[in-house]
């Protein structure tokens with residue numbers, strides 16, 4: 001898939017594209033990321049991309065014309081009708097289901113806002129959907145774009161070292177959308193605290209049972225809405241319900 005990023009700060013993306021396990025997805029082109037520096041599409045000596053808001057008030061607004069010109073260049077190069085996504089607090093909050101949809105798509109044009117935001121006329125004319133990272137305000141859409149790209153990249157086959165390991169992660173439908181269980185590594189005892197005995201048992205079924213109980217317990221404590229969703233989807237067994245009926249397991 002291909003993502004075209006419209007941004008005033010293309011340099012912010014370098015660390016994402018060059019570091020960590022997801023680098024493979026970007027370098028191989030599995031997730032093909034093209035950066036479009038918006039200033040290249042601005043007119044005049046000053047290459048202006050923003051101006052003062054009509055009606056007054058603080059801050060600056062990104063002008064529609066450079067954005068439209070940039071989008072035209074992207075469309076000409078892509079040759080498809082990829083959706084135009086604007087990152088904005090207005091948008092639908094990004095979640096696992098959204099990331100899965102993007103990771104199975106042919107990509108999108110991602111527009112990163114800056115300043116007070118972008119001229120509404122560009123949004124009305126060209127934006128197909130708005131995506132939010134959460135109920136807080138960033139100084140730009142770039143971090144939101146990077147969050148989406150990182151989450152999509154790690155779902156691509158062959159990107160994580162352990163094939164399919166993302167299926168054991170939080171929210172994955174493979175584990176009924178529950179949160180992940182706790183993890184432990186060496187040493188066996190750290191500051192007087194031992195690793196849970198089940199994990200040291202060597203019995204696969206016992207380990208899996210312990211992990212399922214922990215997932216159910218943690219999800220019930222922190223995200224009861226996810227338990228309700230799993231239940232409504234018929235994903236909880238009688239054994240799961242028995243674990244939940246016992247109440248919280250004695251651990252934070």
Ligand code: SAH
Pocket residue numbers: 086087088089090111112113114115116117118131132133134135136137138139140141142144
């Ligand atoms: N005036 C706007 C905030 C502008 S912040 C408001 O009050 O809603 C500048 C840019 O950062 C936005 O145009 C958007 O692209 C990005 N941004 C800010 N918060 C975001 C969020 N929660 N999710 C996604 N993008 C966000």
